Amino acid sequence: MPNDDLFCKIAAGEESAHKVYESENVIAFLDINPVNPGHILITPKKHYNDLLAADDEILQEMILVTRKVAAGIILAFDEYDAFNLKLNNGRIAGQVIPHLHWHIIPRKSGDGLTQWPGKQYGEGEAEEVAEKIKNQLA
Numbered sequence: 014m015p016n017d018d019l020f021c022k023i024a025a026g027e028e029s030a031h032k033v034y035e036s037e038n039v040i041a042f043l044d045i046n047p048v049n050p051g052h053i054l055i056t057p058k059k060h061y062n063d064l065l066a067a068d069d070e071i072l073q074e075m076i077l078v079t080r081k082v083a084a085g086i087i088l089a090f091d092e093y094d095a096f097n098l099k100l101n102n103g104r105i106a107g108q109v110i111p112h113l114h115w116h117i118i119p120r121k122s123g124d125g126l127t128q129w130p131g132k133q134y135g136e137g138e139a140e141e142v143a144e145k146i147k148n149q150l151a
């Protein structure tokens with residue numbers, strides 16, 4: 014069911030985007046505020062709020078499109094030989110448009126994008142945390 018967010022409008026052709034690839038269910042287009050030129054958004058045409066809401070089949074198609082487009086970016090630009098795949102799932106994680114999408118960010122040395130800071134687990138904490146998650150997956 015379509016929503017009125019920007020990505021539903023792009024999927025419906027009501028808003029324009031610089032599309033680089035489109036299949037029956039998935040579109041890939043330029044992020045309008047790129048970290049580096051060629052920064053791409055991968056999104057399903059059908060509306061899902063986020064990763065947890067999406068069907069298995071659409072996620073499979075999205076990751077295959079992601080690999081195809083990422084390989085194309087690397088081939089298209091001499092300066093890139095690496096990329097980050099980034100999903101902001103939920104508002105607090107930085108998701109701005111409430112329609113599932115993830116970013117392919119082509120990388121070059123000195124581009125200013127840094128990795129997230131890492132913390133340390135306390136004594137016995139890693140075991141507790143792993144157990145808590147495992148219990149929800151059993």
Ligand SMILES: [Zn+2]
Nearest residue numbers: 016021060112
């Ligand atoms: Zn939507």
